[in-house]
Amino acid sequence: MSAELKSGVWVVQGSMESRTGVAEVSIAKRTGTILRVVHGK
Numbered sequence: 001m002s003a004e005l006k007s008g009v010w011v012v013q014g015s016m017e018s019r020t021g022v023a024e025v026s027i028a029k030r031t032g033t034i035l036r037v038v039h040g041k
Contacts, residue, residue: 009035 001014013024021041027034 005029 001012003010003012005011008029010027010029011024012027013022015022021039024036024038025034026036
């Protein structure tokens with residue numbers, strides 16, 4: 001997993017196991033609001 005702050009939004013991405021695909025979550029730094037959740041294989 002990795003996290004990067006981009007323009008006030010934390011973007012967390014990675015995978016727990018290589019065969020489960022990659023997840024990405026965007027979270028507003030100021031409010032903690034989840035803005036986006038994506039999962040792909």
